[in-house]
Amino acid sequence: MPDPDQGKPPVLDEATLAELSASVEGDRAFVVELINAYLADGGAQVDAIEAAIAADDAEALVRPAHTLKSSSATVGALRLAAASRELEMAGRSGSLGSESAATLRSDWDAAVAALRAWVAAEEAR
Secondary structure: OOOOOOOOOOOOOHHHHHHHHHHOOOOHHHHHHHHHHHHHHHHHHHHHHHHHHHOOOHHHHHHHHHHHHHHHHHOOOHHHHHHHHHHHHHHHOOOOOHHHHHHHHHHHHHHHHHHHHHHHHHHHO
16 A cells, blocks of 8 residues: 655654754754744644635735745754645645645644654653
């Protein structure tokens, strides 16, 4: 049976978080704060993307998809970053990126769970 996740980026790339930590001289508390800010803001971006799709408004899709793409890449949520990039590009071309839109919420939920688990492990150190 084929793996539906085959060929997709990982939900969470911990190497990205390690690089981020190294870039702030090992200040893991800062990385945790950044992740918490991402989790607080990202849901609003997902909601805005879904609202743009529901309204059939490709132009309104671009900004929240771009924002979610960039912030997701920063915290290592690579699958969500890739889906957001596809949605951003679709919006820029005047379409709604229906394939990426279909998995956006589940990609977001998976990223949230993985990041919360990472934060919990960091806080347990």
